[in-house]
Amino acid sequence: MSETIQRNMQKPTGAFVGASWAALFIGSGAYLFGLWNADMQLNEKGYYFTLLLYGLFASVSLQKSVRDKLEGIHVTGIYYGICWVSIIISLVLLGVGLWNATFEISAKGFYAMAYLLALFASIAVQKNIRDIDLFSEEKLSHESKSMPLSEEPVSRVNKVLPRQGEEK
Secondary structure (H helix, E strand, O other): OOHHHHHHOOOOOHHHHHHHHHHHHHHHHHHHHHHHHOOOOHHHHHHHHHHHHHHHHHHHHHHHHHHHHHOOOOOOHHHHHHHHHHHHHHHHHHHHHHHHOOOOHHHHHHHHHHHHHHHHHHHHHHHHHHHHHHHHHHHHHHHHHHOOHHHOOOOHHHHHOOOOOOOO
């Protein structure tokens, strides 16, 4: 990761991590609760349910691709493009579905807002998971560099395989 990016990054606070998870559960839960109680045919419910899953997957994939590119990890252009197209398609399909739906305008707004909250929250949760993992790896690498060789923990692999230059 580049030095500029690393200097500006901070470990996410517990409050932000909790708020992100809460937003994901509230957005997805409200959407699914509304869908469960909706007076529509089962195939319509399946359409909206599939859109939620597709949108969540697309948003997490897009966040991962953007973050990988930011950290200098190679992301193919086709995958990056597919992520963006998937987000756009999921939003357009939701818009078309809600436009043609026969329920009240307030219900349409409810579904749209719950959907957008769930997508945004999934991006925040993915970012938090990635940031926490990054800071955990940095902490482990700093601890292992500062640990004297004699205190190095012995792994299961070291017990089974001989060290370089040693015979069985």
